[in-house]
Amino acid sequence: MSQSKPPPDSTTAVHAGTPGARPHHTLTTAIAQTATYTFETTAVLERYMRGEDPDPDREEYGRYGNPTVRELEERVAALEGADDGVAFASGMGAITTALLALVKAGDHVVLFNDCYRRTRQLVRTVLTRFGIEHDVVPAGDLAALEAALKPSTRLVVSESPTNPFLYCVDLKKLSEIVKRHGRVKTLVDSTMATPVNCRPLDFGVDVVIHSATKYLSGHNDVLGGVAVSSHFTLPFPIASMATWDKELNLESARRLRALEPQLLATGHGPVLRDPGKATVRAIERAHRALC
Ligand SMILES: Cc1ncc(COP(=O)(O)O)c(C=O)c1O
Numbered sequence: 001m002s003q004s005k006p007p008p009d010s011t012t013a014v015h016a017g018t019p020g021a022r023p024h025h026t027l028t029t030a031i032a033q034t035a036t037y038t039f040e041t042t043a044v045l046e047r048y049m050r051g052e053d054p055d056p057d058r059e060e061y062g063r064y065g066n067p068t069v070r071e072l073e074e075r076v077a078a079l080e081g082a083d084d085g086v087a088f089a090s091g092m093g094a095i096t097t098a099l100l101a102l103v104k105a106g107d108h109v110v111l112f113n114d115c116y117r118r119t120r121q122l123v124r125t126v127l128t129r130f131g132i133e134h135d136v137v138p139a140g141d142l143a144a145l146e147a148a149l150k151p152s153t154r155l156v157v158s159e160s161p162t163n164p165f166l167y168c169v170d171l172k173k174l175s176e177i178v179k180r181h182g183r184v185k186t187l188v189d190s191t192m193a194t195p196v197n198c199r200p201l202d203f204g205v206d207v208v209i210h211s212a213t214k215y216l217s218g219h220n221d222v223l224g225g226v227a228v229s230s231h232f233t234l235p236f237p238i239a240s241m242a243t244w245d246k247e248l249n250l251e252s253a254r255r256l257r258a259l260e261p262q263l264l265a266t267g268h269g270p271v272l273r274d275p276g277k278a279t280v281r282a283i284e285r286a287h288r289a290l291c
Pocket residue numbers: 090091092093116159163189191192210211212213214223224225
């Protein structure tokens with residue numbers, strides 16, 4: 001597990017991922033509305049393809065990268081305390097790509113029964129067609145989870161709080177159990193929490209997913225998804241989010257901190273970041289407030 005990074009503050013929500021200077025000194029993120037990128041000459045393109053471009057991070061093709069999208073990815077990664085992130089056209093795009101990247105035929109997946117129903121469908125129907133087995137256990141029942149782990153288990157899928165019943169899973173205990181079983185990874189859909197309330201990577205979770213369509217965006221005007229992680233390569237997007245959607249999501253990320261007082265008022269505040277007894281207290285408190 002990588003070192004836990006400092007909790008996000010308002011400055012992170014506003015500035016993380018922002019380049020030092022933008023073209024034309026614009027304050028807001030410019031929308032790079034392009035599918036492809038130009039190279040001055042064929043020789044310059046060839047140099048890039050050989051990996052010898054003086055700017056190896058320059059863009060080449062829209063699905064591999066877009067500067068507007070990149071700001072969103074870096075900002076959500078910073079808010080989650082992750083090293084990097086990848087944005088997708090929807091939350092299901094993020095979940096589907098992450099699952100397909102993490103498991104293969106013959107592997108086994110464990111997931112909790114209270115999970116967004118499309119995620120359950122994905123595991124139960126689509127992954128099954130690709131020879132990936134699964135077991136479903138009651139939400140947050142860590143004993144049942146441990147009992148379900150097999151030598152072929154490679155992934156545990158959870159949400160916290162879950163959708164629809166808002167069950168808060170003890171992510172620290174979950175990661176401890178999973179890590180005892182070697183090559184198993186944990187993927188947590190943290191859509192309902194947002195990084196304001198909970199940063200699963202701090203508890204040892206491997207991959208965090210967001211349907212950015214929900215609180216990360218917050219205005220019911222865009223679809224989006226993000227996957228972040230700190231210690232292994234994330235898959236590249238199968239379908240990137242439209243760039244103007246990314247700009248709207250970035251604007252929402254800036255406002256995320258403004259949500260905090262309201263979330264605290266509901267009892268579902270940032271205390272969930274603290275492991276151990278504080279986590280348990282926070283879970284109980286969040287349960288009272290949310291269930
Ligand atoms: C917890 C959770 N995860 C994932 C999704 C899927 O996200 P999207 O609608 O952006 O594909 C949803 C959608 O409702 C959700 O509630």
